[in-house]
Amino acid sequence: MSFNTYGHMFRVTTWGESHGIALGATVDGCPPGVPLTEGDIQPWLDKRKPGQNKYTTQRQEADQVRILSGVYEGSTTGTPIQLMIENTDQRSKDYGDIVQSFRPGHADISYHQKYGVRDPRGGGRSSARETAARVAAGGVARAALAQLVPGLSVTGYMVQMGPHCIDRARFDWDQIDENPFWVPDVVAARDWAVYLDDLRRAHNSVGAVIEVVARGMVPGLGAPIYAKLDADLAAAMMSINAVKGVEIGEGMAAASLTGVENADEIRMGAQGPAFLTNHAGGILGGISTGQDVVVRFSVKPTSSILTPRQTVTVAGDEVDLITKGRHDPCVGIRAVPVGEAMMACVLLDHVLMDRGQTGGIRGHIG
Amino acid sequence: MSFNTYGHMFRVTTWGESHGIALGATVDGCPPGVPLTEGDIQPWLDKRKPGQNKYTTQRQEADQVRILSGVYEGSTTGTPIQLMIENTDQRSKDYGDIVQSFRPGHADISYHQKYGVRDPRGGGRSSARETAARVAAGGVARAALAQLVPGLSVTGYMVQMGPHCIDRARFDWDQIDENPFWVPDVVAARDWAVYLDDLRRAHNSVGAVIEVVARGMVPGLGAPIYAKLDADLAAAMMSINAVKGVEIGEGMAAASLTGVENADEIRMGAQGPAFLTNHAGGILGGISTGQDVVVRFSVKPTSSILTPRQTVTVAGDEVDLITKGRHDPCVGIRAVPVGEAMMACVLLDHVLMDRGQTGGIRGHIG
C-alpha cells in the first residue's frame, strides 16, 4: 500500500513538489530489453510543458528529463528506472498571498486538515506540476508497449470546453496536433480560442472534457473483480488533479439507453469476432474485448483565479482572496497528455499482469 | 496484488459464483471490539435481495448470511471475518442456451477470451450475484464506522432511470424506502413504475443513475496521490457490474462551469470552516473536507433480454440470441445497496489508514 505509487506490476511512484529542487518518477517493473533513451520520453513532456502558448501558465520550465538508473547501453535492464526533472523557474513569491489563506476549490484546506502542515510554494505536492512525472512515466510505458504490443496506440484530445462540445461529424485525427487545445475539430479550435481569450480577460477559468482512446487493443486485459481494466482506468483518471468524473464508452449516458440499443452485436470478421458498435468502450466485465478502449474524464476549472472569492485563513479569519500568479485558464488543455500517460501505464500494467514481470524474456547460456 | 480483493487496510475478498455452492466475503482488517452479529448484516442483504417485487429477477434466494469466524461473544476480535451465503435457487437449466453463445453486451465473451474457460451457470463469477458478498461486507463496514465515526451515515438512491430524472425540488429522504426504486421523489416513483412495466413487456431493459451520499463526514480522509478518496471511490463504483461512469460532486458537469461558479466559498461556522456550496462533492485534492461526500454512477441496461440480438458462438457461428431466464429489467435498482456498501467500505478503509489497523485500541494488564 504505497500512496504515491500506482500500478500492480508496472509500478510508478511519483515524488516532488511544485517548487522543490526536482520532481520525478521511480518506475519499477519495466521489462528488460526495451530500447529507451531520454529522447523517447522528452517529446511527451514537451507536449505537456507550460508556457507554450497564451492558454497555459507562463511559468517557464525546461522540463528536461534525466534517466538516472535502469538503462544500460540504451536498453532497459528490468531494474528501477529513475526519471528526474529539475525545477528551474520557481517564483514562489507569487504565492505569498495564499500561504495563510485557503483557495476556494483548492486542496490547500484539505492538505492542512490532514497533515497539519503543507508546502505552500505553488501548491507543493498538490500542484498539477506533479503530472509532469506521470507523463515521463507514460513515455516509458509507451516504449514498453511498442515492444510488447506492436500497433497499439494511445491518443487523447479535448471534446468539450465549458459549454462547447466538438461536432463528432467533423472529427479529424489529423487536427489534434494542429491547435493548442488538442481538439479534433477545426471549427471548435477556432471558436474555443476566442471563448478562452474572453474568459481569461474576465479573470475567470473554465472546465473541460478529455477523451483518450486506445486503438490496436488486444483482448483479455483486465483482472476481475477488483482490478478490472475499467476500474483501474477510473482510479487512474480520477487521481489526476481537478478531475471530477470518468466515463467508459457510453459513460453516464448508458443510463438513458435500453438493452436493445446498448447491445454491441457481434458478427464474425476476418480476425475473429467483430462488434457492430462499441457502446461498451471496449471493456466487458472489466476485461478488454479487443475493441478500442474509450475513456473520458472531466476537469474542473482552475481554482486559482484573479476574481476575489470568500475564504478563511489558518487562523480562522474570514477574507476575500484573489490568487495572483501564473495559472492555466483551462487546466484541461494540459490534462490531455496526462490522460494519455495514465492510459499507457494502466495498459502496460495489465499486459504485464497477463504476461509476467519480464514479459516472457529469458536468458540462455551456451 | 489480489485481484478479487479491494481496500488497503480494510481488505475485502469476495468469492463464489452465481450458481455455485455458496458465495461470500473474507473481511480482513476489521478493528477489534466492534459489536457484530448476523443481524447487523442481514438487513442490507434483504434490501438487495432479488424477487422482492416485479421489477427485479424472480430468482428466489434467502440470502442468509453466516459469520464463520472473527467474532467472539458478539464482538469482533480483529481477525478475519468470513461471511458465507449459500446458494439455494440455482435453476441453471435456464442458462442452457448461452453456454455456447456470447450475450451481446455481456462479459461472456471477454471471460472466454481471457481464461479460455468460464462457468456459464448464471454468468458464474461475472454475475451481479457477486455483489451480495459486497453488501455483506458493507454491513461489517457500517458496524465498524458506527463505532469509529459516530454520526456518519451512507445513503444511496436512484436519481435517473432511462431518460427520466428526479425533480431535485421534490427531493425527500423519507421517500427512499417507500418505493421499489429507492427514489427520493414520490412522483418519479409513480411514473417510473409505469415506464418500467412497459419496458419489461416489450422484452427490453434500461439503465439508471444512482447517487450515494455520506453525511456526518470527518475531514482528512484520503491519501494523495494514488489512494485519493475520490480515486478509490471511482474504482470501487466502476468495479460494480454494469457501471460505465462515476462522478464526484459536479462530475462531468464540472466541465461546463467557470472558476468563479465552481469555487466553494468558505466562511467560519460554529464548528470551524463552513462551505457555502459543495460543487466538489466533499473532496479536494483527494482528501475529504468534512462536507457531504457525493458520488454518482451510471448502470447500463441489463444485457440479458428476450429480444433477439446478433452474436456468435464459441465455434464461431453467427446466431441470433434470445436470453431466457430471470433478469432484472433495470439492474440499477439493486445496485443502490451495492453502491452504499462500496462507499461504506472505502470510508472505513480510509479511516483505518488514518488511525491504524486496530483503530487505536490497546489492551492493558493489571
Added chain:
Amino acid sequence: MSFNTYGHMFRVTTWGESHGIALGATVDGCPPGVPLTEGDIQPWLDKRKPGQNKYTTQRQEADQVRILSGVYEGSTTGTPIQLMIENTDQRSKDYGDIVQSFRPGHADISYHQKYGVRDPRGGGRSSARETAARVAAGGVARAALAQLVPGLSVTGYMVQMGPHCIDRARFDWDQIDENPFWVPDVVAARDWAVYLDDLRRAHNSVGAVIEVVARGMVPGLGAPIYAKLDADLAAAMMSINAVKGVEIGEGMAAASLTGVENADEIRMGAQGPAFLTNHAGGILGGISTGQDVVVRFSVKPTSSILTPRQTVTVAGDEVDLITKGRHDPCVGIRAVPVGEAMMACVLLDHVLMDRGQTGGIRGHIG
C-alpha cells in the same frame, strides 16, 4: 496490505479460529484450467491431521476440506477458490484455565496487548490449527505447479529434534513416510520415539528443525530486490507458528565459510550450466538458479505444558500456570506438511509473477 493474506499473484487469505465454526483459505490467483477436486487436497490435510499417533495432540478432527467456489466441472476457472474445513471437536472447556492467564512463551499476552481482546478457545487465531488452511492452499498450489512446472517436487522432513540431529550419511528419501516424525533416517526415527516418550511423561515438550527441498526447479524465479525468492521463503516460514529461525542453503553456517569454500563452481552439463556444489541452496541474488532450493526452519517447543510456569493474569495477579488440554509434545512434527505447503505456495507465486496471472492461457473463438 492484507495482514491475513500472503503472496503477490497467488494470494492466499486464511481465516478462522481454533474453536470457531470453521476455518479455511480463500485462494485467489490460481490459473484457469487446473484439474482440481477435494481429492487433490485432502491427502495433504491428512498428513497434518492431529490424533494420528501418540506424538501429536489427541484432538480428533476429520479436517475434511470442501471446495465452495472456483472450480467448474473438475477444473479451475481462474476465480477465487474457497476452501472450508469445519471444526468438529472443540473441547474448549479444556482451555478454561487460561482464559484469564497468559501462557509463558505463547501469543496469549501479545494478542491481548495488541487487540485488547482475544478468543481464548484453543488460542483462537494464534493456534497452530490455522496451519490447516495453509496446507489446504498448498494442495491447490501443488496441483497448479504440476500443470505449469512438470517434474517439480516439494518434500519436507525433520532433521533435528531437541539436541538430536539426523545422520546425513543415512539419509533415505524412502524413510520419510515410514515414521511419525517424517525423518529420513531409520535410526533417528527409532531413537527419537524413545526420547519423545520420556519427554511427554516428564510433562515437557521440545523443539525441532525441518528441512524442505524443491527438486526439479526452473531458473529465474525471484524478484529482486524486495520479492527475492529467499526473502519470500523466509517470511513464509517465519510466519508459521513457533518458528524462530530460517536458513537457505548453508544458512547460519555460511558465516564460518571462506569465499574459496563457499563458491559453488560451475561446469557445463548436458542441460546447460551444472553446479558442482549447492552451498547457496539454489538461490543467488534472490533468484533461483535451477539447483534444488533448500530451506530449513526451527520450531520452538510447545509452550502449553503440564509443568507449572510463572505468569500473570489479565488483572495483573502473579500465578503459576499448568496448561491442561491436548498439546503436541513436539509441534515440529506437524510443521513438516506446513513447511511444504508454504514452499509450494511461494514457488507457484513466483512462477505466476514470471508468466502472468493465467499462466499464459488464452481462449479462442471460431
Added chain:
Amino acid sequence: MSFNTYGHMFRVTTWGESHGIALGATVDGCPPGVPLTEGDIQPWLDKRKPGQNKYTTQRQEADQVRILSGVYEGSTTGTPIQLMIENTDQRSKDYGDIVQSFRPGHADISYHQKYGVRDPRGGGRSSARETAARVAAGGVARAALAQLVPGLSVTGYMVQMGPHCIDRARFDWDQIDENPFWVPDVVAARDWAVYLDDLRRAHNSVGAVIEVVARGMVPGLGAPIYAKLDADLAAAMMSINAVKGVEIGEGMAAASLTGVENADEIRMGAQGPAFLTNHAGGILGGISTGQDVVVRFSVKPTSSILTPRQTVTVAGDEVDLITKGRHDPCVGIRAVPVGEAMMACVLLDHVLMDRGQTGGIRGHIG
C-alpha cells in the same frame, strides 16, 4: 506489488546500479512534522561508507545524500522523500573480466538467466552498493521513530566472523564503535584483525553473523498472520545481499530447547508485566511484547575473490575466473549498518500500521 519496494505503510523503493549515475531511495509514507535534514541521514551512510579502513573495499565514494523532496523548512510534509546519492568513483574497467563470465556464488548467472541482460558494471543492481540506499532510508526511519517512539534505539554489531564468536561475558556496548568490526568484545576485535589480514593476503574472504537489537520497544507491533513482526524482519534481513539465515531470539537453537527451558516466565514489574528471560527475542505470535527485539543474520563470504574458481561464460565455455577489483574480504562488516536500517524501517512501518499514516497528526483551523 512493487518488487523494489518494501514496507506496508512506510514504503521504501530503492533504485540505482553500482556504477550508474546515481542511486537512492524513494521514501513514501513518512509522517508529517518530523524534523529532517541531510545531517540526520549522513552519519549512517558514513558508518557504511567503503574505504574507511583496510578491511573494506578501497572504492572511494563520498556517499553524500541529497534530499530532493518531501521536506519543507526542515520538517517532513508527509509527501515522498527522494534521497539521491551520486556515484563518483566508478572504475568499471575493473570489471571487464566478468562481463562474459559468471562469478561462482554471485548473482551474475541468475540475473542473466532471469532477465537475459544485466548491467555488469560492478554487479549493477545486484551489487551491495544498493544497500547505501537502504541505509539512507533507515536514517529517515530513525528520525520518525525518535518522534513517535521516544527512547527506542536500534543497534547492530558483529557476533561472529568465520569460526570466531564473541565472548558474551565480555559484551560491552561501548566497544561497538571502537573497532572496524562493530564488535562488542575488545579481545575479539584484536584477534579478528589478525585473522582477517591473513585471509585477505591469502586472496580469500569470510562470512559473519550480525546481531541487531531494538531496545525501548513498545508492545503490540506486528500484524498476524502474514505481516507478523518477525516474518517482516526475516524478509527484510534475508533481502540484504549475501544473507543466508535469519534468527529471532533463540533462533535455530530453539530446536534444542525443551518447553520448560524455553518458557519466558512473567512477573509483574513497576511498568506492568516483566519477563524473566527473553528466549522469544521480544516477539510472540508475531507481535512485540515490549521486550528487546533480537534479530541475527548470517552473511556469506564475498564471492569476488582473487583465487581462481571454475565457472562458465555466457557462450557456455568453461573457464577459471579470478575476480579483480576492490572487494570486501568480509562484507559482513558493512552489513551492520544495513541491518540496523532494515530494523528501523520495519519498526516504523509497524508503528504506522498501528497508528495510521500520519501518526495521528491533524491540522486545525481557527
